[in-house]
Structure formats: C-alpha cells, structure tokens
Amino acid sequence: MEHLEERAEKKPARKRNPSIKITNTGKKSHKVLAYYESFQEGKPDPIGQPEVWASKRQQLCEALPYYNAYQSGAYTHDGIARSILIDKEVSVRDKFDEEVVITSVGGGRLPDEETGRMVYKTDQVFSSIANAFMRAMELTSPVAVIAGQGNKISPTKLPHYYNVLDWFHVTDVWQEKNDYGYERLYKQGIVCQKCGCCTRRIEWKQWSCENDKCDYIHRVKQHLVPLSKVVADGMDSSREMYIDNDVRDERLKAPHKGIRFSQSVAGSYDLYNYDVPNESGGLSGSIRHFKSNRLINQQKDGPNDLFHEIQTSELDLKRGVAVHKGTTQETLTNHFTQNFGAAYKYLVAQDSKAFGEAPPVIIKATKRMVWAGQHTLMKSHEPYYPFNECLVLGYFDGSKIGFHDDGEKTLGPTVATLSLGANATMNFRPKRKTHIPSLDDGNTRARGRGRDVGDSAGNREKKDRPTILSIKLEHGDIVIMHGREIQKLFEVCSPLSPLNILTFNLQHEVIPNGGLRFALTCRHIDPQTLLNEDERRTAAEKGTFPPGSEQFDYDGSILATAEFPQQNRGIHISNNIKAKLEVGELHLSDVEYILQNLAKYTSTQTSLHNA
Known part of the structure; x- marks a missing residue:
C-alpha cells in the first residue's frame, strides 16, 4: 500500500478523486473499536455498545442535528463537513482503526457493468464535498463518523445497522487519480x-x-486501455506527415530531396515508398510505410483486436540491462521486451520463447508483417528470407528511445515493424562517418535529439548528422526496412525498438505522442551465422510456426482472414468497395461506372430469365 499520508502533502498535477483522513478527537471516554476487516458474518462480537445508534436511515436524519443526508454519505452545513456515513461503498484503500479513519468522498462513481456496484469511473476537477472537509480541517471542526453494517472492513460485528462511532478531526484531504x-x-x-x-x-x-x-x-x-485513450483522430488520413528534426510538429515538410519518394497501394493499405541513396549514388535500400486505416484496423483479428488482445495476454515482458551489467552503474532499458522464435542477440540479452509457446496475438501480428515483407521483396524482385523471430516491446506512457545503431551479423536484410496503440514519429539520419553526396547539404552540425551510447556531449555536438526522413506512425501501420547497405550508412531513432535491434544498424528514434504503445518487430535470423549445430537446431525449432497458424495467414485485404457465410457475401463485397474508396484504389466515378454497368447487366439477365 502506498503511503497516503505522504501523498496527501503533494499537490496533484491532474484530476483526481478526493479522499480524506479523519483522526479521532478522543473526547469520549469509551473505547472506539478497530474496524478493519471484511464481512459481518463470522466476526467476533463487539466490546460494548455505541452510545447513539439507529436501525433506519430516517431515524438518523430526524434525530441527529449533525446528520441530515438521506442520499449521500457526507452531510455538510454552511460549506463545512459535519458528519459522514460509511456503509457498503468501501474503496480499496479505505481503513479503520482506533484513531484513524480513511475513506473516499465526492462523486465520480457509476454502476459497474459486471457487478452492479458503484465504482469510481470519472476523475473530478472540483468536489464541493471535498471542499467541505477541507474547511472542517482548516477550522478544526469535529466530524461525526457513522458506520453501517454494510461496511466490509469492520473487524467486529456492528451491533446495530447504523452506529455513531465518535467525533473525529479531519487531518488530511487529498486526491487520487483513476x-x-x-x-x-x-x-x-x-x-x-x-x-x-x-x-x-x-x-x-x-x-x-x-x-x-x-x-x-x-x-x-x-x-484495459481503450484505443480512444491513445489513438488520435484522423487515423486513416491519406496524407503522409514529415517532421523536421528541429521544429517537431510546428512545421511539416517533405523528406530530404535526396530520397526518392513515391506513393502506391498495397492490398487495402496506402503505401509510401522511400528509396535511400548510398555514397556512390546508387541505392542503399528501401523503407516502405504501409499506412493502415479504420477499415483495416476494425477487421477481425485486425490492429484493434490485437491491441486489446496483447494487453490481456501473458507475454512476460521485462526490462533488460542496457549498460554496465552487474555493476553499481547498471542501467535498464526504458522499454519492456520479450522475444519469440529464434534467439535474437542484441545489446540487451534475454532468452527467447518458441513460436509454439507464443500467445495467438503474436502469431496473428507476425503473419501481417510476413505479408508486408513478401509484398516488398516481390516488388523489388529480390528473395524473401522468412521471418523466424519476433521481438515484442511494450512502452508505458512517455517512454522513448534515442538514436542508436546495430551491427548484428546474424540478421537478414529485412526488418518489419507493426505499431499498436499510441502514435509516434520515426526519424532517420545518416551515420556520422558517412558521406552521401545526394544527402549532404553542407551542414553536418549536430541536430539530432538522441545520441549513441558512450558519446560525450562535445563529440555529439560536433558529429551528429541531421534527420533526413521522418515518418508518422499510427496504430496499425507497418514499416518494412530492406537493404544490407543501409546498416552501414544510416541510423534511426525509435521507441519501436530497443538499443541496437534493427537489422540495418540504423540509428533510429521514434518519439511517441503519449499513451500505451506496443511494437512488434520481425527479422530473419540467418542460421548459417550461428556458432554451432545446437544453436542452429534450436533456432529452427523455436522459429517454426506451430500447427494451425495458417488460419492467421494474411493478404493485406479487408477481412482477409474472416470466414463469410453465403448470405453475407454481399456485405463482404460492400466492405471491400468501401475499403478501396477509403484508401484510394477506387474513385466515386469508378463506382458510378460500375453501378451503371451492373444495372445494364441485371436488366439483361432478367430479360434472358424471363425469355
């Protein structure tokens, strides 16, 4: 339990539900019982009887000058708290003992959908009841405390339904956030x-x-965090967003002129293509941004379902040691991770669980990245090395990671990342010692927000390169990075991945926009690069999808994995047309043309049938 007395002294920064701490004045001579445990049945008998009691609430209200509240628990007069009834509504940190009572006051409670009980569901900016208790505290005005038999934390039986315990002083009033x-x-x-x-x-x-x-x-x-808490409006915007490294969201601009950009469609996704140059003027590799939309996200086993399912799955996420393991200077990563499939040996070492042990949400997410990877390689006419590893990263609100790179030799040339939850911005920049003429604008001063591990502030200020590409990642988006040469030239900054995890040795950074976020990143672990036969065998076993996983195969289309009864084919076709309109594969003029031809076709078929 947290130290509530200490928290009471802090000024809350955000909306909270008020609680109070009430201390006995000790004016009465009889012993006040310690009300501290659970139900009335089975509890020991009380010692003595209350001096004032009632069996009905109206009796209290008509007989006591200091209590006249037929509905609420607290009674106030002239803006000052005079008494409080503590009955069946007990919060998790409520407490009774001989000298101290801690209870919750104020509104913000609604019936729970499952239990029907009143629970706190809304935060409050203002509570007149809490203010009344604060006034009582300031004036040291005593408050009568009445306990009902519905109160669960009494250590003894309450002899009557309503029992006036004693006069108490309010010593603390604070707010707790939901x-x-x-x-x-x-x-x-x-x-x-x-x-x-x-x-x-x-x-x-x-x-x-x-x-x-x-x-x-x-x-x-x-x-469970609903998507409405973490995903901004306009999730399916068709316009790509680019953010300059110095000005953040205040000014949007296109990627560096040296990057070749194009836009196309892949399945039901808008696809943004970035071809990145190398030092000789050729291509070092490509970055493909598969932009999701609401129709994709809302499909069965789509990103919305995945975001819900990943929160309720047992993933055993943990923070790993980033630097100085075992020393007094040991530092953990900012994120929580778990690896599935073949073992991935990046800076933060950890065991890997086999795909056969993975919750279904991992297989479903991986299948989506498999499709995106295959689509990218098919378009570039290069071989696809099947993903046999998936690293899951979880980020609490506000977590981020600075620019870093990765030189892992066991990895294939392709990395896929699926973003779930809060939005973020993914930044790319050339590595310090690279010289790419088409990206060199003559300004090599430091402009990056992040840094490499071990860099001094002075060296960083002299050598960091400016960001040349920023991508806005939204819930459901997939990013494919392909090309072995990219790892030699560029770095990325991103909370999508921990220190040193991308195949490309990209220093990368993703600046989250707040809220709960998960990122799943897939790679191909090349078995030929592993040290011995045991490692190769283990990688093959752990990196194999379990039987039945084919049911989650994905092809990029709306409701690709769903089964459609015959009577619902019309709904399925209609959804596909809507999706194509949503992502720009069809225009309204196309739909009008189709409808006109369908009308002619229907008329012809009807005539033939009648003949």
Whole structure:
C-alpha cells in the first residue's frame, strides 16, 4: 500500500478523486473499536455498545442535528463537513482503526457493468464535498463518523445497522487519480515494504524486490486501455506527415530531396515508398510505410483486436540491462521486451520463447508483417528470407528511445515493424562517418535529439548528422526496412525498438505522442551465422510456426482472414468497395461506372430469365 499520508502533502498535477483522513478527537471516554476487516458474518462480537445508534436511515436524519443526508454519505452545513456515513461503498484503500479513519468522498462513481456496484469511473476537477472537509480541517471542526453494517472492513460485528462511532478531526484531504496502470508514475521504482530495498520496476505486471533474500511483490491492477485513450483522430488520413528534426510538429515538410519518394497501394493499405541513396549514388535500400486505416484496423483479428488482445495476454515482458551489467552503474532499458522464435542477440540479452509457446496475438501480428515483407521483396524482385523471430516491446506512457545503431551479423536484410496503440514519429539520419553526396547539404552540425551510447556531449555536438526522413506512425501501420547497405550508412531513432535491434544498424528514434504503445518487430535470423549445430537446431525449432497458424495467414485485404457465410457475401463485397474508396484504389466515378454497368447487366439477365 502506498503511503497516503505522504501523498496527501503533494499537490496533484491532474484530476483526481478526493479522499480524506479523519483522526479521532478522543473526547469520549469509551473505547472506539478497530474496524478493519471484511464481512459481518463470522466476526467476533463487539466490546460494548455505541452510545447513539439507529436501525433506519430516517431515524438518523430526524434525530441527529449533525446528520441530515438521506442520499449521500457526507452531510455538510454552511460549506463545512459535519458528519459522514460509511456503509457498503468501501474503496480499496479505505481503513479503520482506533484513531484513524480513511475513506473516499465526492462523486465520480457509476454502476459497474459486471457487478452492479458503484465504482469510481470519472476523475473530478472540483468536489464541493471535498471542499467541505477541507474547511472542517482548516477550522478544526469535529466530524461525526457513522458506520453501517454494510461496511466490509469492520473487524467486529456492528451491533446495530447504523452506529455513531465518535467525533473525529479531519487531518488530511487529498486526491487520487483513476489510472489505467500504464502511466509514467507506474514505471517508477518503489521502496520494498518488507526489507527497505530500493527496487526498480523490471517486470511489466509488477514490482519484485531486487533483494535476493526478500520475496516481496507489489502489484497495481492494470486496466484495459481503450484505443480512444491513445489513438488520435484522423487515423486513416491519406496524407503522409514529415517532421523536421528541429521544429517537431510546428512545421511539416517533405523528406530530404535526396530520397526518392513515391506513393502506391498495397492490398487495402496506402503505401509510401522511400528509396535511400548510398555514397556512390546508387541505392542503399528501401523503407516502405504501409499506412493502415479504420477499415483495416476494425477487421477481425485486425490492429484493434490485437491491441486489446496483447494487453490481456501473458507475454512476460521485462526490462533488460542496457549498460554496465552487474555493476553499481547498471542501467535498464526504458522499454519492456520479450522475444519469440529464434534467439535474437542484441545489446540487451534475454532468452527467447518458441513460436509454439507464443500467445495467438503474436502469431496473428507476425503473419501481417510476413505479408508486408513478401509484398516488398516481390516488388523489388529480390528473395524473401522468412521471418523466424519476433521481438515484442511494450512502452508505458512517455517512454522513448534515442538514436542508436546495430551491427548484428546474424540478421537478414529485412526488418518489419507493426505499431499498436499510441502514435509516434520515426526519424532517420545518416551515420556520422558517412558521406552521401545526394544527402549532404553542407551542414553536418549536430541536430539530432538522441545520441549513441558512450558519446560525450562535445563529440555529439560536433558529429551528429541531421534527420533526413521522418515518418508518422499510427496504430496499425507497418514499416518494412530492406537493404544490407543501409546498416552501414544510416541510423534511426525509435521507441519501436530497443538499443541496437534493427537489422540495418540504423540509428533510429521514434518519439511517441503519449499513451500505451506496443511494437512488434520481425527479422530473419540467418542460421548459417550461428556458432554451432545446437544453436542452429534450436533456432529452427523455436522459429517454426506451430500447427494451425495458417488460419492467421494474411493478404493485406479487408477481412482477409474472416470466414463469410453465403448470405453475407454481399456485405463482404460492400466492405471491400468501401475499403478501396477509403484508401484510394477506387474513385466515386469508378463506382458510378460500375453501378451503371451492373444495372445494364441485371436488366439483361432478367430479360434472358424471363425469355
């Protein structure tokens, strides 16, 4: 449990639901019972009887001058709290003991869809009830506390339904926010309540004390985050966005003139093509941005379903050691990861789980990237090396990663990334020692936001190259990066991937726009580059899709994996036409032409049938 008294002293930065702490004045001579546990049944009998009690609420309201609230729990008069009834609505951090009562006040509660109970679902900017308790605190005005038998945290039986306990003073009033459990606060470390060890959050689901001799675990419930919380409007915009490295979102512009850009269509996606030059004037490789849209995202097993499913799947995401492992200067990555398929040995080493152990959401997502990779290589008439590895990355709100590169020799020439959740901007820039005439604008001063691990600020300021391409990534988008030479020349900055994970040795950066985000990145681990036969055999076993995974095969079209009963074929055809209009494959004039011809065809068929 968090130290509420300490949190009460902090000024909240955002909307929160108010709670109060009430301390007994000690004016009465009889002992106040410690109300602290669960249900009335099975509890021990109380010691003594309350001096004032009632069996009906109206009795309280008509007999007590300090309580006249038929509906709400708290009673105020002249803007000052006079009393509070604590009955069946008990919050998780409510508490009773002989001297202290902690309870929640104010509105913001709605019936829970599953249990029917009243729960907090909305944050409040203002609460007159909370203000009344603050006034009582400022004036040291006593507040009567009444407990009902519906209260679950009484350690003894309550002798009557309504029991006036005593007069209390309000000592603290603070606000608590209704969070999902992925906000920045929840990635911070804690102090172990058992041994006092300062503990980082290494695991996605919980804090586990870093003292090897301690078994303390702290969990905060993570609620399902709806897409509306993390995805901006205009998800299916047909216009590509480019962001200059210096000016962020204030000014949009095209990629560097040295990059060859074109636009086409792939399946139901808009496809943005970037061909990147090399030092001799040829091509170092290509970047393909498959732009998703609402119709794609809303299909069965589409990005919307994947975002929901990945939050509820057991992925065992963890933060790995980025630098100085085992020393006092050990530093963890900003993100949480888990690898599936063949082992991927990047800077942050970790075990890999076989595709056969992967939750279905991993296979579904990988199949989408397989299609995008195959489409890219088919268009360029180059061989496709099948993806046999998928790295899953989870980011709490506000996580990011700076520019970095990767020289992993076990990787094939193609990398695919699927973005789920919050939007982000992916930036590319040439590596420092490269000289690409078509990208050199005569200005090699540092303009990048990120840095390489180990660089000093002075060296970074002298050598960093400017960003030459920025891509706005939205929920459901897929990016394919292909070309072995790219790894020698460019770097990318991106929270899509951890330090040193892209095949291209690109220094890369993705600046998230806030909110929960997942990125899944697929590669081909070349078995011929592995050290021995055992590693090659393990990679082949772990990197093989399990039986039945073909049901998730994907071809880029709307509802590609869904089964359609005969009676729903018309709906399926209609959805495909709408999707083609959405992504620009069809225009309204085309649809009008089709409808005219269909009308003629229908008329002809009817005439033949009648004949």
